[in-house]
Amino acid sequence: MAPIRRFRGLIFGLALLAGCEPKRPEPPPTPVDPPSAERDKPEPTAFTLEPLAFSDLEDWETASIEPAFSAFSRSCSKLFNRDPDSLLSERAPYGGQVKDWLPACRILPKYQHASEFKRFFEDYFVPNRILTNQNINKLTGYYEPELQAAYKPTGTLTAAIPTRPDDLIEVRLGDFEESLGNRRLWGKVDGNQLVLYPPRAEIETAPGKAIGFADPADVFFLQIQGSGRVRFPDGKSVRAGFSAHNHRPFGSLANHLLETGEITRAEAGMTGLRAWLARVGTDRARAAMNVNPRFIWFRETPIEDPSLGPEGAAGIPLTPMGSVAIDLDQHPLGVPIMVRTRLPERPGKSQDDTSSLLLVAQDTGGAIKGAQRGDIFFGWGDEAGGLAGSMNLPGQFFVFLPQKIEAEPEISE
Known part of the structure; x- marks a missing residue:
């Protein structure tokens, strides 16, 4: 047998950059004991x-x-x-x-x-x-969700599937430091500084900056998965693909509802979370979803091969x-x-x-x-x-x- 080889991860001096590339957020946990933050932090060992x-x-x-x-x-x-x-x-x-x-x-x-x-x-x-x-x-x-959507707010289809706002700035870090490759970050300009974009609760989608409109819970879970298929009443289907995020930390709706006693562990999966959001009404549902400050914007792309x-x-x-x-x-x-x-x-x-x-x-x-x-x-x-x-x-x-x-x-x- 060949000798065992040892590898070590690269050490980056700028901790800020750890979350700078376009990454799909973690899905909500299934009904198991949620791991502690310390246990989920990988050790920097070989x-x-x-x-x-x-x-x-x-x-x-x-x-x-x-x-x-x-x-x-x-x-x-x-x-x-x-x-x-x-x-x-x-x-x-x-x-x-x-x-x-x-x-x-x-x-x-x-x-x-x-x-x-x-x-x-x-x-x-x-x-x-x-x-x-x-x-x-x-x-x-x-997975990739499939959403029923409308071209304008209609009935329960009231939440925008958001595209990038005009004030969102993208920085390609590799343009400034070659070793950072194609890593990217997004923010907004405040004076002469690039600062974090606001959290979910403070973001409103401007007119004309939406792929379409869908159920608020569907859009929320679409942002957790990072992309999805959007179907309109006239039969048109497009893909809402990841475009950017606001660099805010991911907050788990399931963990929040478990910690506040709103749901049991048996209800901490997707079905249980959707049922809770539908049961408590618009205002409480929106407040609970805002516990996750991370916000995702999408870009519309055609579905060229439905099998992929x-x-x-x-x-x-x-x-x-x-x-x-x-x-x-x-x-x-x-x-x-x-x-x-x-x-x-x-x-x-x-x-x-x-x-x-x-x-x-x-x-x-x-x-x-x-x-x-x-x-x-x-x-x-x-x-x-x-x-x-x-x-x-x-x-x-x-x-x-x-x-x-x-x-x-x-x-x-």
């Missing part, structure tokens, strides 16, 4: 990757990999347009250089049948078990059960990651036994922190939402690296 043989992977023969094969193919299309000598990720350099991944990407089209997909990964990759003393080990799920999800942080359409959001300080985008856990078999019910699922890192999220923290994309619509809301369990994580990278010596800070 993690190791232990090379394994595919025969060492329990459940590999029965693992679901077809969605990941398609997702990896889309990641390859991005790599062909990059500098081969550049690092796959500056922040997670264990991924090696782009050129290390190109042989697998070039040969991938020759594997055309589902029966060959496992052999593709066996031929060109080495699985690596993640070993870490970080406290966090959790897999959650997210929205674009993730990698700029690639997400694949249901094939894409995962990860911590970009721990893992590069584009890396295949196999997880072993108990997946939901229906809303509110997890499988009795563990199974393995291969995913590709193609997105990130504001609360996705740690080497063993992932958010699985389940798809779109109510069914996907029910399954995504039921995913909240620990798991084993295995990173797949091209064979050349596996053979290289130890990498450290």
Whole structure:
């Protein structure tokens, strides 16, 4: 067996920048004990990757990999347009250089049948078990909501699906410091300073700055998920994709209602939260939603392929059960990651036994922190939402690296 290699996350001196890139907020918790803030903070220690043989992977023969094969193919299309000598990720350099991944990407089209997909990964990759003393080990799920909307406020469809306001300023940090890459932040000008945009309770959407109008609870949960499909009465469907946020911290509606005794733990899922919002009336519902100061603006885009999800942080359409959001300080985008856990078999019910699922890192999220923290994309619509809301369990994580990278010596800070 090859020697265990140790990797350390990059240390950034400016803590302010930790939340500066466009990240999808964390979904509301499912009815489990909410983790403390301290327990959810990843420790800044190294993690190791232990090379394994595919025969060492329990459940590999029965693992679901077809969605990941398609997702990896889309990641390859991005790599062909990059500098081969550049690092796959500056922040997670264990991924090696782009050129290390190109042989697998070039040969991938020759594997055309589902029966060959496992052999593709066996031929060109080495699985690596993640070993870490970080406290966090959790897999959650997210999805793309589908909203019924109107072109103007009508009946219960009164909340704007907001687009960027004119006074929102975007800063691309890489223009000022190359090492910050394509990280971005948003704010507003106050005198000669760029300051934080106001919290949710103080934001009003100006006329003409909305994709459409929907139920207030639907818009609230759309902002939590970060994107969604919007359907109008005339049959037109568009995507409300993430555009910007106000950099305010994410506040959990479910935790707030649990702490104030408004709901029980059994009601802390999506269905229970929606029922509470509908029951208490407009003013109380709005006040409760304002407990989450983070606010998301959207951009309207066409739905070119209804079988694919929205674009993730990698700029690639997400694949249901094939894409995962990860911590970009721990893992590069584009890396295949196999997880072993108990997946939901229906809303509110997890499988009795563990199974393995291969995913590709193609997105990130504001609360996705740690080497063993992932958010699985389940798809779109109510069914996907029910399954995504039921995913909240620990798991084993295995990173797949091209064979050349596996053979290289130890990498450290």
